[in-house]
Amino acid sequence: MPATVDDLRGLHDLHRRVKALRDRLESGPKTLAARMRGLESRRAALEEARTALKQRKSDVQRQELLVQSQRTRCDDLRIKLNSVKKNEEYKAIMNEIAMINKDVNSKEEAILELMQGVETAAAELATQEAEVAKFAEGVEALRHDIESKAEGQRAQLQELEAAITESEAVVPPDDRERYRRSVKGKGDDAFAAVDRHTRACEGCNQVNTIQDISELMNAERLVFCKTCGRIMYLVED
Ligand SMILES: [Zn+2]
Structure with a gap:
Protein backbone atom coordinates (compact mmCIF):
# COMPACT_ATOMS: atom_id res chain seq x y z
CA MET A 1 0.00 0.00 0.00
CA ALA A 163 -3.26 7.36 -1.09
CA ILE A 164 -3.69 10.48 -3.23
CA THR A 165 -7.12 11.17 -1.76
CA GLU A 166 -5.72 10.93 1.76
CA SER A 167 -2.64 12.96 0.91
CA GLU A 168 -4.75 15.77 -0.52
CA ALA A 169 -5.01 16.95 3.07
CA VAL A 170 -1.75 18.83 2.35
CA VAL A 171 -3.64 21.07 -0.08
CA PRO A 172 -5.06 24.05 1.81
CA PRO A 173 -8.89 23.73 1.79
CA ASP A 174 -9.35 27.03 -0.07
CA ASP A 175 -7.14 25.80 -2.92
CA ARG A 176 -8.62 22.35 -3.30
CA GLU A 177 -11.02 23.22 -6.06
CA ARG A 178 -8.29 24.75 -8.21
CA TYR A 179 -6.00 21.85 -7.35
CA ARG A 180 -8.65 19.32 -8.48
CA ARG A 181 -9.28 21.21 -11.72
CA SER A 182 -5.55 21.24 -12.41
CA VAL A 183 -4.89 17.56 -11.78
CA LYS A 184 -8.08 16.57 -13.58
CA GLY A 185 -6.85 18.32 -16.71
CA LYS A 186 -3.12 17.76 -16.50
CA GLY A 187 -2.57 14.84 -14.15
CA ASP A 188 0.99 14.69 -12.87
CA ASP A 189 1.89 17.58 -15.18
CA ALA A 190 -0.15 19.88 -12.93
CA PHE A 191 2.90 20.09 -10.64
CA ALA A 192 6.35 21.59 -11.01
CA ALA A 193 9.31 21.61 -8.68
CA VAL A 194 11.09 24.91 -8.07
CA ASP A 195 14.71 25.16 -7.07
CA ARG A 196 14.89 27.57 -4.14
CA HIS A 197 18.22 28.98 -5.35
CA THR A 198 17.65 29.40 -9.09
CA ARG A 199 13.89 30.01 -8.52
CA ALA A 200 13.30 28.35 -11.90
CA CYS A 201 10.00 26.51 -12.47
CA GLU A 202 10.82 22.97 -13.61
CA GLY A 203 7.74 22.96 -15.83
CA CYS A 204 8.47 26.03 -17.95
CA ASN A 205 11.95 27.16 -16.82
CA GLN A 206 10.74 30.66 -16.01
CA VAL A 207 12.37 32.26 -12.99
CA ASN A 208 9.95 33.07 -10.19
CA THR A 209 10.05 36.17 -8.03
CA ILE A 210 11.54 36.17 -4.53
CA GLN A 211 8.00 36.92 -3.36
CA ASP A 212 6.81 33.62 -4.96
CA ILE A 213 9.60 31.73 -3.21
CA SER A 214 8.76 33.17 0.17
CA GLU A 215 5.09 32.30 -0.34
CA LEU A 216 6.19 28.77 -1.16
CA MET A 217 8.25 28.69 2.03
CA ASN A 218 5.28 29.89 4.08
CA ALA A 219 3.22 27.09 2.54
CA GLU A 220 -0.05 28.65 3.63
CA ARG A 221 -1.56 28.58 0.16
CA LEU A 222 -0.78 26.78 -3.08
CA VAL A 223 1.51 28.86 -5.29
CA PHE A 224 0.89 28.55 -8.99
CA CYS A 225 3.55 29.39 -11.58
CA LYS A 226 2.52 32.69 -13.18
CA THR A 227 3.80 31.53 -16.56
CA CYS A 228 2.62 27.90 -16.90
CA GLY A 229 0.05 27.69 -14.11
CA ARG A 230 1.58 24.61 -12.50
CA ILE A 231 1.31 24.02 -8.76
CA MET A 232 4.82 24.66 -7.47
CA TYR A 233 6.74 23.13 -4.59
CA LEU A 234 10.27 23.77 -3.34
CA VAL A 235 13.21 21.45 -3.72
CA GLU A 236 16.87 21.79 -2.81
CA ASP A 237 19.30 21.38 -5.66
ZN1 LIG B 1 6.08 27.28 -14.81
Whole structure:
Protein backbone atom coordinates (compact mmCIF):
# COMPACT_ATOMS: atom_id res chain seq x y z
CA MET A 1 0.00 0.00 0.00
CA PRO A 2 1.55 3.32 -1.02
CA ALA A 3 2.02 5.57 1.96
CA THR A 4 0.07 8.74 2.50
CA VAL A 5 2.35 11.74 2.00
CA ASP A 6 2.45 15.03 3.82
CA ASP A 7 3.93 17.39 1.22
CA LEU A 8 3.29 18.51 -2.35
CA ARG A 9 6.43 16.84 -3.58
CA GLY A 10 5.14 13.50 -2.32
CA LEU A 11 1.71 14.23 -3.79
CA HIS A 12 3.34 14.98 -7.16
CA ASP A 13 5.19 11.69 -6.92
CA LEU A 14 1.95 9.79 -6.28
CA HIS A 15 0.39 11.45 -9.34
CA ARG A 16 3.44 10.47 -11.40
CA ARG A 17 3.10 6.86 -10.31
CA VAL A 18 -0.59 6.91 -11.23
CA LYS A 19 0.29 8.31 -14.64
CA ALA A 20 2.98 5.66 -15.23
CA LEU A 21 0.57 2.89 -14.22
CA ARG A 22 -2.21 4.24 -16.42
CA ASP A 23 0.22 4.45 -19.35
CA ARG A 24 1.23 0.85 -18.81
CA LEU A 25 -2.37 -0.28 -18.51
CA GLU A 26 -3.17 1.50 -21.77
CA SER A 27 -0.08 0.58 -23.74
CA GLY A 28 -0.41 -3.17 -23.17
CA PRO A 29 -3.76 -3.56 -24.96
CA LYS A 30 -2.58 -1.17 -27.70
CA THR A 31 0.51 -3.27 -28.37
CA LEU A 32 -1.63 -6.40 -28.27
CA ALA A 33 -4.11 -4.93 -30.77
CA ALA A 34 -1.25 -4.07 -33.15
CA ARG A 35 0.13 -7.60 -32.87
CA MET A 36 -3.35 -9.02 -33.49
CA ARG A 37 -3.60 -6.98 -36.69
CA GLY A 38 -0.18 -8.32 -37.68
CA LEU A 39 -1.38 -11.85 -37.04
CA GLU A 40 -4.53 -11.30 -39.08
CA SER A 41 -2.58 -10.06 -42.10
CA ARG A 42 -0.13 -12.98 -41.79
CA ARG A 43 -3.06 -15.40 -41.68
CA ALA A 44 -4.60 -13.76 -44.75
CA ALA A 45 -1.27 -14.12 -46.61
CA LEU A 46 -1.12 -17.75 -45.54
CA GLU A 47 -4.61 -18.36 -46.89
CA GLU A 48 -3.57 -16.79 -50.20
CA ALA A 49 -0.51 -19.03 -50.38
CA ARG A 50 -2.69 -22.09 -49.69
CA THR A 51 -5.08 -21.11 -52.47
CA ALA A 52 -2.17 -20.52 -54.85
CA LEU A 53 -0.74 -23.98 -54.06
CA LYS A 54 -4.13 -25.59 -54.67
CA GLN A 55 -4.28 -23.79 -58.00
CA ARG A 56 -0.83 -25.09 -58.96
CA LYS A 57 -1.84 -28.63 -58.03
CA SER A 58 -5.02 -28.45 -60.06
CA ASP A 59 -3.01 -27.09 -63.03
CA VAL A 60 -0.82 -30.20 -62.87
CA GLN A 61 -3.88 -32.45 -62.68
CA ARG A 62 -5.52 -30.72 -65.62
CA GLN A 63 -2.40 -31.09 -67.76
CA GLU A 64 -2.04 -34.75 -66.72
CA LEU A 65 -5.65 -35.41 -67.76
CA LEU A 66 -5.01 -33.79 -71.13
CA VAL A 67 -1.93 -35.96 -71.65
CA GLN A 68 -3.92 -39.00 -70.60
CA SER A 69 -6.66 -38.31 -73.12
CA GLN A 70 -4.07 -37.73 -75.86
CA ARG A 71 -2.44 -41.06 -75.04
CA THR A 72 -5.82 -42.78 -75.25
CA ARG A 73 -6.35 -41.12 -78.62
CA CYS A 74 -2.93 -42.48 -79.78
CA ASP A 75 -3.86 -45.98 -78.62
CA ASP A 76 -7.12 -45.78 -80.53
CA LEU A 77 -5.29 -44.56 -83.62
CA ARG A 78 -2.80 -47.42 -83.42
CA ILE A 79 -5.63 -49.94 -83.28
CA LYS A 80 -7.21 -48.21 -86.23
CA LEU A 81 -3.95 -48.56 -88.18
CA ASN A 82 -4.40 -52.34 -88.24
CA SER A 83 -7.58 -52.10 -90.25
CA VAL A 84 -6.48 -49.33 -92.61
CA LYS A 85 -6.21 -50.35 -96.24
CA LYS A 86 -5.24 -47.16 -98.04
CA ASN A 87 -1.70 -45.88 -97.85
CA GLU A 88 -2.85 -42.25 -97.66
CA GLU A 89 -5.10 -42.93 -94.73
CA TYR A 90 -2.25 -44.81 -93.04
CA LYS A 91 0.05 -41.82 -93.52
CA ALA A 92 -2.54 -39.41 -92.21
CA ILE A 93 -2.98 -41.46 -89.05
CA MET A 94 0.77 -41.77 -88.56
CA ASN A 95 1.04 -37.99 -88.92
CA GLU A 96 -1.61 -37.45 -86.33
CA ILE A 97 0.12 -39.86 -83.96
CA ALA A 98 3.41 -37.99 -84.48
CA MET A 99 1.76 -34.65 -83.82
CA ILE A 100 0.07 -35.91 -80.69
CA ASN A 101 3.32 -37.41 -79.42
CA LYS A 102 5.11 -34.13 -79.96
CA ASP A 103 2.42 -32.28 -78.08
CA VAL A 104 2.49 -34.88 -75.28
CA ASN A 105 6.26 -34.45 -74.95
CA SER A 106 6.04 -30.71 -74.59
CA LYS A 107 3.13 -31.04 -72.17
CA GLU A 108 5.13 -33.48 -70.06
CA GLU A 109 7.99 -31.01 -69.85
CA ALA A 110 5.56 -28.34 -68.80
CA ILE A 111 4.09 -30.72 -66.20
CA LEU A 112 7.57 -31.34 -64.77
CA GLU A 113 8.08 -27.62 -64.39
CA LEU A 114 4.66 -27.22 -62.81
CA MET A 115 5.46 -30.02 -60.37
CA GLN A 116 8.70 -28.37 -59.37
CA GLY A 117 6.70 -25.20 -58.78
CA VAL A 118 4.30 -27.18 -56.58
CA GLU A 119 7.21 -28.57 -54.58
CA THR A 120 8.79 -25.16 -54.04
CA ALA A 121 5.47 -23.58 -53.14
CA ALA A 122 4.67 -26.41 -50.72
CA ALA A 123 8.02 -25.98 -48.95
CA GLU A 124 7.51 -22.21 -48.76
CA LEU A 125 4.01 -22.73 -47.41
CA ALA A 126 5.31 -25.06 -44.69
CA THR A 127 7.86 -22.43 -43.63
CA GLN A 128 5.20 -19.72 -43.68
CA GLU A 129 2.83 -21.89 -41.64
CA ALA A 130 5.51 -22.46 -39.01
CA GLU A 131 6.26 -18.72 -38.88
CA VAL A 132 2.61 -17.79 -38.47
CA ALA A 133 2.17 -20.43 -35.75
CA LYS A 134 5.17 -19.03 -33.91
CA PHE A 135 3.86 -15.47 -34.28
CA ALA A 136 0.45 -16.58 -32.96
CA GLU A 137 2.15 -18.16 -29.96
CA GLY A 138 3.94 -14.90 -29.29
CA VAL A 139 0.65 -12.98 -29.44
CA GLU A 140 -0.94 -15.46 -27.02
CA ALA A 141 2.00 -15.14 -24.63
CA LEU A 142 1.76 -11.35 -24.81
CA ARG A 143 -1.98 -11.46 -24.15
CA HIS A 144 -1.43 -13.70 -21.14
CA ASP A 145 1.35 -11.47 -19.84
CA ILE A 146 -0.74 -8.30 -20.23
CA GLU A 147 -3.82 -9.84 -18.63
CA SER A 148 -1.93 -11.30 -15.70
CA LYS A 149 -0.14 -8.02 -15.01
CA ALA A 150 -3.20 -5.84 -15.53
CA GLU A 151 -4.98 -7.27 -12.50
CA GLY A 152 -2.13 -6.33 -10.18
CA GLN A 153 -1.71 -2.96 -11.87
CA ARG A 154 -5.37 -2.11 -11.44
CA ALA A 155 -5.19 -3.02 -7.76
CA GLN A 156 -2.06 -0.89 -7.40
CA LEU A 157 -3.80 1.96 -9.18
CA GLN A 158 -6.70 1.85 -6.73
CA GLU A 159 -4.27 1.92 -3.82
CA LEU A 160 -2.41 4.87 -5.28
CA GLU A 161 -5.63 6.74 -5.87
CA ALA A 162 -6.66 6.09 -2.27
CA ALA A 163 -3.26 7.36 -1.09
CA ILE A 164 -3.69 10.48 -3.23
CA THR A 165 -7.12 11.17 -1.76
CA GLU A 166 -5.72 10.93 1.76
CA SER A 167 -2.64 12.96 0.91
CA GLU A 168 -4.75 15.77 -0.52
CA ALA A 169 -5.01 16.95 3.07
CA VAL A 170 -1.75 18.83 2.35
CA VAL A 171 -3.64 21.07 -0.08
CA PRO A 172 -5.06 24.05 1.81
CA PRO A 173 -8.89 23.73 1.79
CA ASP A 174 -9.35 27.03 -0.07
CA ASP A 175 -7.14 25.80 -2.92
CA ARG A 176 -8.62 22.35 -3.30
CA GLU A 177 -11.02 23.22 -6.06
CA ARG A 178 -8.29 24.75 -8.21
CA TYR A 179 -6.00 21.85 -7.35
CA ARG A 180 -8.65 19.32 -8.48
CA ARG A 181 -9.28 21.21 -11.72
CA SER A 182 -5.55 21.24 -12.41
CA VAL A 183 -4.89 17.56 -11.78
CA LYS A 184 -8.08 16.57 -13.58
CA GLY A 185 -6.85 18.32 -16.71
CA LYS A 186 -3.12 17.76 -16.50
CA GLY A 187 -2.57 14.84 -14.15
CA ASP A 188 0.99 14.69 -12.87
CA ASP A 189 1.89 17.58 -15.18
CA ALA A 190 -0.15 19.88 -12.93
CA PHE A 191 2.90 20.09 -10.64
CA ALA A 192 6.35 21.59 -11.01
CA ALA A 193 9.31 21.61 -8.68
CA VAL A 194 11.09 24.91 -8.07
CA ASP A 195 14.71 25.16 -7.07
CA ARG A 196 14.89 27.57 -4.14
CA HIS A 197 18.22 28.98 -5.35
CA THR A 198 17.65 29.40 -9.09
CA ARG A 199 13.89 30.01 -8.52
CA ALA A 200 13.30 28.35 -11.90
CA CYS A 201 10.00 26.51 -12.47
CA GLU A 202 10.82 22.97 -13.61
CA GLY A 203 7.74 22.96 -15.83
CA CYS A 204 8.47 26.03 -17.95
CA ASN A 205 11.95 27.16 -16.82
CA GLN A 206 10.74 30.66 -16.01
CA VAL A 207 12.37 32.26 -12.99
CA ASN A 208 9.95 33.07 -10.19
CA THR A 209 10.05 36.17 -8.03
CA ILE A 210 11.54 36.17 -4.53
CA GLN A 211 8.00 36.92 -3.36
CA ASP A 212 6.81 33.62 -4.96
CA ILE A 213 9.60 31.73 -3.21
CA SER A 214 8.76 33.17 0.17
CA GLU A 215 5.09 32.30 -0.34
CA LEU A 216 6.19 28.77 -1.16
CA MET A 217 8.25 28.69 2.03
CA ASN A 218 5.28 29.89 4.08
CA ALA A 219 3.22 27.09 2.54
CA GLU A 220 -0.05 28.65 3.63
CA ARG A 221 -1.56 28.58 0.16
CA LEU A 222 -0.78 26.78 -3.08
CA VAL A 223 1.51 28.86 -5.29
CA PHE A 224 0.89 28.55 -8.99
CA CYS A 225 3.55 29.39 -11.58
CA LYS A 226 2.52 32.69 -13.18
CA THR A 227 3.80 31.53 -16.56
CA CYS A 228 2.62 27.90 -16.90
CA GLY A 229 0.05 27.69 -14.11
CA ARG A 230 1.58 24.61 -12.50
CA ILE A 231 1.31 24.02 -8.76
CA MET A 232 4.82 24.66 -7.47
CA TYR A 233 6.74 23.13 -4.59
CA LEU A 234 10.27 23.77 -3.34
CA VAL A 235 13.21 21.45 -3.72
CA GLU A 236 16.87 21.79 -2.81
CA ASP A 237 19.30 21.38 -5.66
ZN1 LIG B 1 6.08 27.28 -14.81
